[in-house]
Amino acid sequence: DLTKSYTAKRKQFRQDVKTSIKVLNKKLLCIFKTQQKGKSAFQQHAEILQKTVMAQKAAINEAKEISDQFLKNIKVLEDNHQIFDAIEQKRVEKEKENLKMKLTTE
Incomplete structure (x- = not known):
């Protein structure tokens, strides 16, 4: 009986x-x-974040390139304006001289 109990x-x-x-x-x-x-889910979010960061960097680089090109174009425009202004100034001075000559000869 004890063995049965123990076994059970x-x-x-x-x-x-x-x-x-x-x-x-x-x-x-x-x-x-x-x-x-x-x-x-974490890996998917990390991948999306990495793609977003890369897209932002590309957009920033593109904006920087556009800005740099714009500044170069402004510089060229300023240089051209100075040249044009100098040419126009010389033309006006020449015309003044011609008018002075005309006035003095008359």
């Missing part, structure tokens, strides 16, 4: 251990799957 308790203990291990395995598997989903 031992059998019940083994069954309880098996059940506990199964429950723990299910919980661990659930935790693992949740972590995998989180890791996957």
